[in-house]
Amino acid sequence: MFSHLFVAYVFIYVCLGLIGLGIMLLVQMKISHNREQQRREYYEQKHHDYFVYVQAHLGDDAELKLPPGKLKPLERSVIQDKFIEWIEQFKGDYRNRLIRLCREAGFVEADLKALGSFRYGRRLAAAYRLGGMRAEEAVPGLLKMLQKGKYNSISIIIARSIAKAANRPEDLLDMLRSLLSHGKPIHHLAADILLETKLDAGSILLKLLDDPDPGLVKVGLVAMWGQAVPEVMPVLGRLVGAKEKDVRAEAVKLYLSTNPALKDETIVQLMTDRDWEVRAEAAKALGQLHAAGSIPLLVKALQDASWKVRHNSAESLAALGEAGFEALCQAAVTGTGIQREAALHRIGLVMEAEQKHGAIEQMVAYNKKRLIHDRYFGVKQPVKRVTGVAAVGGDYTA
Amino acid sequence: MLVYGTVAIYYVMFVNILYFAIMGLSYRSIGTIAKRAKYSSYQTLSGSELVPSVSLLVPAYNEELTIIENVYCLMTLNYPTYEVIVINDGSSDDTLSVLIKEFKLEKMHNPEIRGTIETQNVRGIYHNPDYPHLFIIDKENGGKADSLNAGINFSHYPLISSIDADSLLEKDALIRMARMYMENPEETVAIGGDVRIANGCLIENGAVKRVSLPRKIWPMFQSIEYLKAFLGGRIGWSRMNGLIIVSGAFGLFRKDYVIAVGGYRGGYPGEDMNIIIKLHRYMLSHKIPYKVAFCPEAVCWTQAPDTYKIISNQRMRWGRGNLKNMIENRGMFLNPKYKIMGLITIPYNVLFETLNPYFRITGLLALAGYTLLDMTHWRILLTFMLLNFLSGYLLSVGAVILEEIAFRRYKKLSDLWKMLLFSALKFVGYHQLGVLWRVQGHIQYLRKNNSWGTMTRQSWKEESETASTA
Numbered sequence: 001m002f003s004h005l006f007v008a009y010v011f012i013y014v015c016l017g018l019i020g021l022g023i024m025l026l027v028q029m030k031i032s033h034n035r036e037q038q039r040r041e042y043y044e045q046k047h048h049d050y051f052v053y054v055q056a057h058l059g060d061d062a063e064l065k066l067p068p069g070k071l072k073p074l075e076r077s078v079i080q081d082k083f084i085e086w087i088e089q090f091k092g093d094y095r096n097r098l099i100r101l102c103r104e105a106g107f108v109e110a111d112l113k114a115l116g117s118f119r120y121g122r123r124l125a126a127a128y129r130l131g132g133m134r135a136e137e138a139v140p141g142l143l144k145m146l147q148k149g150k151y152n153s154i155s156i157i158i159a160r161s162i163a164k165a166a167n168r169p170e171d172l173l174d175m176l177r178s179l180l181s182h183g184k185p186i187h188h189l190a191a192d193i194l195l196e197t198k199l200d201a202g203s204i205l206l207k208l209l210d211d212p213d214p215g216l217v218k219v220g221l222v223a224m225w226g227q228a229v230p231e232v233m234p235v236l237g238r239l240v241g242a243k244e245k246d247v248r249a250e251a252v253k254l255y256l257s258t259n260p261a262l263k264d265e266t267i268v269q270l271m272t273d274r275d276w277e278v279r280a281e282a283a284k285a286l287g288q289l290h291a292a293g294s295i296p297l298l299v300k301a302l303q304d305a306s307w308k309v310r311h312n313s314a315e316s317l318a319a320l321g322e323a324g325f326e327a328l329c330q331a332a333v334t335g336t337g338i339q340r341e342a343a344l345h346r347i348g349l350v351m352e353a354e355q356k357h358g359a360i361e362q363m364v365a366y367n368k369k370r371l372i373h374d375r376y377f378g379v380k381q382p383v384k385r386v387t388g389v390a391a392v393g394g395d396y397t398a
Numbered sequence: 399m400l401v402y403g404t405v406a407i408y409y410v411m412f413v414n415i416l417y418f419a420i421m422g423l424s425y426r427s428i429g430t431i432a433k434r435a436k437y438s439s440y441q442t443l444s445g446s447e448l449v450p451s452v453s454l455l456v457p458a459y460n461e462e463l464t465i466i467e468n469v470y471c472l473m474t475l476n477y478p479t480y481e482v483i484v485i486n487d488g489s490s491d492d493t494l495s496v497l498i499k500e501f502k503l504e505k506m507h508n509p510e511i512r513g514t515i516e517t518q519n520v521r522g523i524y525h526n527p528d529y530p531h532l533f534i535i536d537k538e539n540g541g542k543a544d545s546l547n548a549g550i551n552f553s554h555y556p557l558i559s560s561i562d563a564d565s566l567l568e569k570d571a572l573i574r575m576a577r578m579y580m581e582n583p584e585e586t587v588a589i590g591g592d593v594r595i596a597n598g599c600l601i602e603n604g605a606v607k608r609v610s611l612p613r614k615i616w617p618m619f620q621s622i623e624y625l626k627a628f629l630g631g632r633i634g635w636s637r638m639n640g641l642i643i644v645s646g647a648f649g650l651f652r653k654d655y656v657i658a659v660g661g662y663r664g665g666y667p668g669e670d671m672n673i674i675i676k677l678h679r680y681m682l683s684h685k686i687p688y689k690v691a692f693c694p695e696a697v698c699w700t701q702a703p704d705t706y707k708i709i710s711n712q713r714m715r716w717g718r719g720n721l722k723n724m725i726e727n728r729g730m731f732l733n734p735k736y737k738i739m740g741l742i743t744i745p746y747n748v749l750f751e752t753l754n755p756y757f758r759i760t761g762l763l764a765l766a767g768y769t770l771l772d773m774t775h776w777r778i779l780l781t782f783m784l785l786n787f788l789s790g791y792l793l794s795v796g797a798v799i800l801e802e803i804a805f806r807r808y809k810k811l812s813d814l815w816k817m818l819l820f821s822a823l824k825f826v827g828y829h830q831l832g833v834l835w836r837v838q839g840h841i842q843y844l845r846k847n848n849s850w851g852t853m854t855r856q857s858w859k860e861e862s863e864t865a866s867t868a
Contacts, residue, residue, distance in 0.1 A: 153433075189448070
């Protein structure tokens with residue numbers, strides 16, 4: 001028993017020692033963090049007038065003065081953080097002047113030096129700040145840092161800094177290649193990072209869409225959402241026929257969102273694509289394009305295995321005037337299962353929405369639809385839909 | 399008797415070494431977590447169309463006191479596209495009517511329910527176009543899992559997030575989780591958030607304005623307990639992809655996989671652990687690479703039970719849920735097919751969580767009996783008790799250090815002393831009660847007693863007034 005007890009005693013002493021060390025460490029950390037916080041607040045207060053001066057003179061032609069007096073390291077850090085915060089908030093000349101001020105104050109130089117530090121924490125902090133200060137000379141170092149490290153959350157921080165600081169499109173492409181080299185499908189995040197750039201988005205997107213790497217093409221396509229870039233339209237037309245499923249789906253979505261004129265065979269091709277996302281986008285676009293000739297295709301698509309395709313087809317049919325609405329009613333009466341379900345749901349929404357319209361033209365449109373509706377469902381009979389939990393089958397991808 | 403007591407001593411040492419190992423993994427991750435919390439940019443991300451859309455599912459049962467504040471909190475998150483779906487689970491109070499009144503909701507005539515997971519009857523769905531992203535599902539009572547399933551059936555987006563109606567999310571909590579998801583969207587099937595105790599904090603307009611430790615002892619003990627479990631445990635478990643639970647209070651899931659595993663299991667507590675085990679099983683059985691992650695910088699503040707009755711009910715329920723899950727998934731125990739889950743997480747859970755009370759109680763009784771037979775051996779009993787106390791206390795100190803390295807939510811030095819004091823006091827009564835509640839939960843399970851027990855809420859306003867007067 002003695003030996004067993006001895007083991008237990010050792011365990012107890014180790015625990016006691018570690019507890020003592022832990023408490024000492026905690027107290028030391030807490031005091032030093034609180035002291036730093038207090039000093040930060042003090043320096044912010046001390047330089048309040050200088051911050052007001054900088055803000056007030058950002059629009060002037062005269063050079064901005066540097067922070068007054070000999071600054072302690074924490075004081076410099078407080079001022080630098082404030083400048084970086086403003087750089088993120090401002091654009092154009094204001095931002096450029098702040099960037100210049102960071103250089104003149106020696107912040108960029110100090111962080112470039114810190115980028116070569118032995119301590120990883122210091123290197124990362126410098127990388128973050130150099131991105132904030134849009135320091136293009138830091139990009140080669142940052143790229144090296146990104147390429148050397150394994151992929152994790154820190155890679156995203158470094159990549160964002162590169163996107164902010166880079167002055168050459170090639171650096172941005174290198175950054176994206178490095179991010180995507182780990183085989184993770186992070187195109188949305190990569191596109192978000194790319195959009196931090198100060199460079200002209202149009203030319204970079206064109207380069208991305210023309211790149212042989214499908215990963216970069218996809219980043220380009222994703223990044224194009226919400227961007228008006230007319231010069232990429234021809235490339236987009238080509239990508240609609242791309243082999244890669246993801247690339248094709250994204251390209252179709254973008255292409256159709258510009259309301260292009262579509263040939264009949266293109267419509268048929270898109271509506272029978274093996275990828276449900278493409279079919280769904282095509283179905284959606286047909287309503288917006290007022291392509292009344294595609295009503296039979298849309299009625300057929302009400303039976304699609306994908307809920308999204310059915311939903312978009314019903315929506316488009318409802319948007320295609322009386323003819324589309326009549327086709328919808330017909331599908332609701334003669335169709336079965338998921339087709340009937342999709343049609344009934346949309347009819348219900350249309351009747352509900354149109355009832356609320358007050359304008360004369362809308363009243364006329366509503367009355368026409370009401371007549372069609374009553375022809376199929378009888379007068380004053382509300383549209384009945386099977387509600388409850390076991391409703392429709394299909395996919396749940398969205 | 400002595401032999402058994404010795405085994406119990408070794409058991410305690412072994413369990414604690416394992417706890418230390420898991421905490422060691424948390425320490426290995428904490429540097430990266432602290433850096434990403436400090437340097438990640440959410441300004442552009444929270445306004446970006448590229449962030450995936452999320453359906454927030456909020457099951458509510460008799461939550462009339464807190465629900466309005468919570469819904470306002472959820473409707474003002476820094477997140478580009480999301481919807482809030484509150485599921486009124488047949489509340490017997492005015493949960494539904496206060497929501498209808500506050501948001502001027504009307505019953506939808508033709509709601510589209512796309513999912514097919516079976517649930518209790520949905521009586522209606524309420525909406526107001528002025529709040530386009532808020533929906534209230536009113537259904538017959540069926541429990542939390544059933545409510546979540548009803549929410550999934552109605553939800554419109556590819557990601558779902560389960561949120562307790564008594565919890566408040568920090569404004570950046572969801573975008574922080576989404577960032578983590580976007581870093582590995584193909585493999586990430588679930589992400590858990592950090593749950594913290596809101597009792598004692600100052601709450602204004604549905605947000606925690608001033609963080610303070612609770613003033614009452616029950617929430618204070620829970621505060622320490624949560625810190626230890628989330629920072630000391632879950633960070634480490636997620637590092638080796640062995641996380642067995644994503645807290646029901648706040649988690650993010652891929653909807654397609656949740657549907658693939660049949661949704662939440664109803665009829666029993668512990669649905670939050672059950673869904674994660676099912677996801678592990680599904681992904682491993684289908685050989686799909688996956689990750690169940692933990693995002694400690696995504697914080698959700700919750701109201702902790704502050705009376706003996708409520709906390710004991712909650713813990714018995716947890717004990718029951720844990721036992722049920724372990725029995726249901728006994729096929730995974732030491733099964734190499736389930737990798738980390740089968741070889742480490744499930745055995746660890748069975749031996750050191752589910753059966754832990756029995757080893758400790760019987761060990762203590764054996765040593766106490768031995769000492770009573772021969773009082774000269776009082777040292778052995780003291781050693782056993784010291785071992786329990788010191789190793790547990792060391793783990794609490796370790797968790798507080800993790801908090802200080804990465805988050806520093808509690809600023810005052812007095813908060814630190816209070817945390818250290820209550821970490822010690824926890825072993826005088828509270829810890830033993832925890833063991834008792836777990837055993838009682840097991841007894842309830844064997845007696846097929848599946849009641850939810852008492853659960854009363856306090857309005858956030860009252861909570862906040864108490865905090866501001868302190």
